[in-house]
Amino acid sequence: MKLPAPLIEGRLIRRYKRFLADVVLPDGSEVVAHCPNTGSMLGCQPAEARVWLSASDNPRRKLKYTWELVETAPEEVACINTSRPNSQARYAIAQGVVDELEGYGTCRAEVRYGAEKSRIDLHLSDHKSLADAWVEVKNVTLCEDGLGYFPDAVTTRGQKHLRELMAQARAGERAVLLFVVNHTGITSVRPADHIDAAYGRLLREAEAAGVELLAYRADLSGPEGPDGDISLVESVPVILQA
Known part of the structure; x- marks a missing residue:
């Protein structure tokens, strides 16, 4: 089972208002991604963690990017999208x-x-x-x-x-x-x-x-x-x- 491709790597700045996350992309630009997780995400939002986003071309969406994965520790990855x-x-x-x-x-x-x-x-x-x-x-x-x-x-x-x-x-x-x-x-x-x-x-x-x-x-x-x-x-x- 595959996530929408390609995944886009970035660095987490912060998660806020439960549904939003600020992420820095490799080119230095900052984007706001949808965070599809209403829970505490305990241990899954370390500062400056590597994250992976999926992107949508749907013009009706308010936010283009969706936060899918996060590196919680070296060589350890979690999927935080609770719709999956x-x-x-x-x-x-x-x-x-x-x-x-x-x-x-x-x-x-x-x-x-x-x-x-x-x-x-x-x-x-x-x-x-x-x-x-x-x-x-x-x-x-x-x-x-x-x-x-x-x-x-x-x-x-x-x-x-x-x-x-x-x-x-x-x-x-x-x-x-x-x-x-x-x-x-x-x-x-x-x-x-x-x-x-x-x-x-x-x-x-x-x-x-x-x-x-x-x-x-x-x-x-x-x-x-x-x-x-x-x-x-x-x-x-x-x-x-x-």
């Missing part, structure tokens, strides 16, 4: 990369479900032998000493999603939480109890109730730096022990 994970997950499932979700004939996005009136990211159906799979996708970019943590801020919305998944599991359906690991330095995923202890407790409760916890890491760097390939390539463990 659902597509990454869907593409990986269709390509047979996610072993646990192979064999489904139909995949629908944003299907309404649940007592709390949610929309599931992906609903998989038409499997020869398995129940429908309700797949919630979460983006993981917070890396601390090679460990990936979710969430990077308190998330009442994420807690709601876990309750909905537990209800599906108890009803006999497959309920799946798929962590899309969009940071090349992450080797495992665990709940960020130090950030949102309530989410950590609920995640462990969900696993005990039958919710399947999966994590797949994206390949974000080519041999000479990011080349726009954000495909999921391998599973990494989800560790719940404190």
Whole structure:
């Protein structure tokens, strides 16, 4: 799965008003890029970090550039565009990369479900032998000493999603939480109890109730730096022990 080409390298000046980022391009010019991430982006906006932007020729867009990737540490890259994970997950499932979700004939996005009136990211159906799979996708970019943590801020919305998944599991359906690991330095995923202890407790409760916890890491760097390939390539463990 590829980002819009070609990517444009720059240096981050600052992110502000959540949706905006000032970036210096190689020719010394400064541009304002759209930041497609409403979260805290903890660890993903170091000063003067190398960043990569995609560009649009759509004259109706207010901002030409979109911030896609950031170098968080030497030889470590993260994808900060939170509009990408659902597509990454869907593409990986269709390509047979996610072993646990192979064999489904139909995949629908944003299907309404649940007592709390949610929309599931992906609903998989038409499997020869398995129940429908309700797949919630979460983006993981917070890396601390090679460990990936979710969430990077308190998330009442994420807690709601876990309750909905537990209800599906108890009803006999497959309920799946798929962590899309969009940071090349992450080797495992665990709940960020130090950030949102309530989410950590609920995640462990969900696993005990039958919710399947999966994590797949994206390949974000080519041999000479990011080349726009954000495909999921391998599973990494989800560790719940404190």
